[in-house]
Amino acid sequence: MQTFFLAVALGICFLVLLVLYRVVYGPGVFNRVAAISAVGTKTLIILLIVGFLYQRVDMFVDISIVYALLNFIGCVAVAKYLEMER
Amino acid sequence: METIQNILAGLFLLGGCFFFATATIGLLRFPDFFTRLHATGKGDTLAVTLCLIGLAIHSGLNVTSVKILLIAVFMFLAQPTSTHAISRAGVRCGLEIWRKKEKEGNP
Numbered sequence: 001m002q003t004f005f006l007a008v009a010l011g012i013c014f015l016v017l018l019v020l021y022r023v024v025y026g027p028g029v030f031n032r033v034a035a036i037s038a039v040g041t042k043t044l045i046i047l048l049i050v051g052f053l054y055q056r057v058d059m060f061v062d063i064s065i066v067y068a069l070l071n072f073i074g075c076v077a078v079a080k081y082l083e084m085e086r
Numbered sequence: 087m088e089t090i091q092n093i094l095a096g097l098f099l100l101g102g103c104f105f106f107a108t109a110t111i112g113l114l115r116f117p118d119f120f121t122r123l124h125a126t127g128k129g130d131t132l133a134v135t136l137c138l139i140g141l142a143i144h145s146g147l148n149v150t151s152v153k154i155l156l157i158a159v160f161m162f163l164a165q166p167t168s169t170h171a172i173s174r175a176g177v178r179c180g181l182e183i184w185r186k187k188e189k190e191g192n193p
Contacts, residue, residue, distance in 0.1 A: 008099050015110045030119050030176045041130045045137045061153045075168035079175040
């Protein structure tokens with residue numbers, strides 16, 4: 001099961017690398033914000049899987065909660081800012 | 087019992103990985119901002135929920151799995167909200183909407 005978790009985490013890391021193309025080259029700031037939100041959701045899953053790999057899920061799950069909250073608040077704040085800026 | 091738990095968790099995780107992959111391909115390949123949000127908003131929500139349910143099943147019945155399920159409920163509410171907020175900002179800033187080009191020789 002540990003090997004399977006490691007394989008899943010590596011696959012999601014590869015997907016994060018693919019999304020980083022959109023973060024770097026995406027035309028305009030909106031594409032970058034959407035791509036960064038996608039990277040944040042993938043990172044949430046990777047954090048939990050790393051917790052299972054290290055046998056310390058009870059610690060990593062709290063970090064994961066904080067990461068989900070920060071991702072949501074950051075995305076909404078950037079959207080509000082861009083709406084004010086127009 | 088342990089085997090059934092592991093198989094169910096693996097199936098949920100593989101489904102989550104599949105939907106992550108489709109959302110990523112949509113984000114890379116679609117032509118403009120709104121279609122990209124259409125791919126990544128729905129695909130990522132489903133993928134995160136599936137992955138978290140799989141990890142909760144693998145964790146068993148304790149406080150940790152309850153916390154993981156709470157993250158799943160929160161992501162299920164927060165992801166469409168943030169997608170809606172960023173797409174509304176895009177509409178109000180006047181981003182161009184992609185339209186299909188007329189093919190020549192169309193009957």
